Structure formats: C-alpha cells, structure tokens
Amino acid sequence: MSVSTSSPENGPEMEGSEGKEGIAVVTVDFPPVNALPADGWFALADALRAAGRDPRVRCVVLAAEGRGFNAGVDIKEIQARGTSALVAANRGCFEAFAAVYECAVPVVAAVHGFCLGGGIGLVGNADIIVASEDAAFGLPELDRGALGAATHLARLVPQHLMRALYYTSRTVSAAELHRHGSVWQVVPREELRSAALELAHEIAAKDGELLRLAKSAINGIDPVDIRRSYRFEQGFTYEASAVGVADRVRDTFGTSSGGTQ
Template sequence: MPIITDRPQPGVTTVTVDEPPVNALTAQGWLDLADAVTTAGTDPSCHVVVLRAEGRGFNAGVDLKEIQRDSGYGALIGANHGCAVAFAAVYDCPVPVIAAVHGFCLGGGVGLVGNADVVVASDDATFGLPEVDRGALGAATHLARLVPQHLMRALYYTASTVDAHQLHHHGSVYAVVPRAELDATALEVAERIAAKDTRVIRAAKQAINGIDPQPVHRSYRFEQGFTFELNLAGVADGARQRFLDGENAR
C-alpha cells in the first residue's frame, strides 16, 4: 500500500508515501494520496496533516513506466488528472499541511510541496523540475511559490535543482535539519499548530487561500495543456523512453 495514514498523536495525522524505489506514483497512486489528505482534513479531530515519505527521497513525480506501457493517452490523462487532484487536495485541505521533505523532491513532489502550508526539510533535500528533459511541462506554478520568478525560470529551463538551504534562504522552507531529526521537527511544528483552536486555524486556512495571488488550480491545468500538446506531437514519448533507457542501463 503506497499511501499510509497514521495518527502519531492527538490532532496530528501523518500521510506517508511509500512506493519503492523512488516514490514515483501511478495515476491511481496520486488519487489515493489525494483521498488520504482530503479524508484527514475533513476529520474534525484532525488539526494538522504531516505529508512525508519513506525511502530514498520524498517524491520522484509521475511513474513514467505506466505512461510508456500505454499505447494511447489514457495513462497520460490519468497522470495529469491524478496530479491535479493531489495538488489540489493539499492546497484545499481544511487544515494546514506540513510537508516533511528528504532526499529528492522532483516533478510532482514540487507540486505537493509548493501547495503545502509549511515545509520542513532535511539537509540532504533537493528540489527541481526535470520536466523539460522528459518532454513535458508542469508545476512551474508550484516552483514559483518556492523561489523568485527569475530563479524559477532558470531552474525550469535547465532542469536544475536547488537544495533545502537555498530554499530556506528564500523563506519557503521553514526549517532545515539533519535527516534523523526531520520527522521529530515536523511533528514539533504540527504539535504547535494542533494545540491551537482548530476552528480558528481552519478559518485561517480559508482566509489565507482566499488572498493568495496565484490561482494555483487554473494555472497548473493551463501548464498541463502544453504537456498534452507535446505528447500529441510525439515529442514527449521519445524523451520519456530515453530517460527510462538510461535508468535501465545503470
């Protein structure tokens, strides 16, 4: 089961992604993640959600193998829809979502983190969008919530990564800690939020989303339209296969 929900302490729900080897999710995996976050947030006894992962890294995005196995566009549409639903679930969750990030955070991982309320990262965490190298586009919406505009563009065009310390410098990562301390730090922040009156915190979440200058749902779906165009043009299929061939050769 790649998505695990737990209640480590009163008022705090953890949603863990555990899909070896790299936490790349299938279309159904993204939907399951969305459902877990939404279910947690609508539980009156839940005051805050911690989104975390097991394994080598936080998230490697979409399972490209699932897309390549499909001779049509069903898997691609499923991945597009699944990502959009999962990112929206984090953003629209009635309670704050804390992302606890370790290792790599790529593609869809940036979509999740960019829509989270608080980001805590280990000192080995890196963030980036390799989309252009895969013949796709997407999650610039969410990367732009983590870094300034021109840095976002440079990272996007070059498919480069930034580390947790750089994001801490820009103010988008709340704390950077040794990996062994990541879960405890995320839970400490969660405890502080959970101790507040959840009625006030839930209202605060709505209020903050309501004044957000970025329409994250619409802008991300706009990006996805170009991904689909690249697939129709035959550009993306070759790029994905070259990546997978390189992975298999290692």
C-alpha cells in the first residue's frame, strides 16, 4: 500500500502539474480496490496533516489510483483480527476524516469510480469535490455489518435522501450530486486529474495566509461538529460488534474487502 504526497518542489512526480506553485497532491494506491487497513488510514491522515503544515502549500488535491477512489476499510483485516482491528479501523478513519476537514488549506477531492464507506467520510469532509462521470457514491454499511459516515453523507445530499441511501445501501451518481451542488464539476475520467489541478491552481493563486484564515473561519461556522457527530456514530458500530450482529452480517458478505468504518 502507498500513500504518497507530491508538490511542485518535487518535480515530475506531480503528474500534469509542473509549475502549479502551492499545490500538493496526496494519492492513495492500495490495490485492488483501495480498501484501507487501519495503518493506511493513519498514514493518510499523516500525509494530509503534513501537507497542510507546509507553508508553501495553499491547496491539497486528494486523489487515488486504481479502479476506484476508495472502498472503505479492509473487512478481511477485521475478520482476521476481530475487535482489536475494528477499534484500530475506527480510530484510523476518525483521524483520516478529521485530517481532511482540519487540513489548514482547502482540500479538493478528485473522485473516480467507486467512493464507498470510508470514501464518503473523506469526500464529505473535503472542501470541494471534482468527480469523473463514472463516479458513484454510497454507504453500503448495513450490508457489511457496520454503521457510520452518515455525518458525511449528510453533507452531500439532503436529509431524506441521505436516509434513503443509508437504509437501502444504494449509490448515487456524480451527476446527481452535481445537481445537489455537492460536486463542483463532473468530467470524463481521463480529464479528472487535470480538472482537479486546474481548480486547485485557481485556489492556490490566492494569498496563502488569507486562505488559511478562510479555512478556519468556514470550519468555525459549520452548524455540525463533525468530530463529535461521527464519534457518536462510531459508538453504534462498536455496539453492533459487541452484540454479534456485525459478525453475523459481515460473514454473509464473503471474503471481499471494503466498505465499513
């Protein structure tokens, strides 16, 4: 698994971004579906916080390689290690989601393919979302023995639609989220990275100190305490595990990975 950060100062590692001063790209690459183990969530949190601390950075692009943006946590790790892995995954997701929200500079999420479970936690906390035409967003948690990230899905869609998506485990397209105003732009997949970088470049052209103040100000007027809300949800995830219902549902999911928090 790799979580890498590139910036203009690193040269050609930042694909398609030469000369875009002030932009850092944090890229997740964990085949086959970017379903992250606990350590991966902590690594992602560290990369995002480090990018935000860099005074040269004025905007972060969060992207992924492979078949999709993110498929949640690695269910196989939880099945193999039990409660300790569940606690570690919960803590890792909590830190990664918070690192997006609390990043000192704006975060642009570049989303392709599937964005499920923990992926919703990431993009729901991002400042702006650019998505490819094939992107699909959803919380399959009830099908996978878990709960969580309704806090973040509620930032993407209206309340009643959030509930319908949560209870049915259905996904919603990038085009529909664009109609709701939560996705900034929908582009062909091959244009996703360049579109995200173009937007990041426009943001990064602003004064860096003022951008950081703006990010703090906007977070400060948020009507929902994101950390507290998500932590409340996590308590029910743990309760489902403690009483055995999580294992009962998870065992029917099979041996594939992804999709819980």
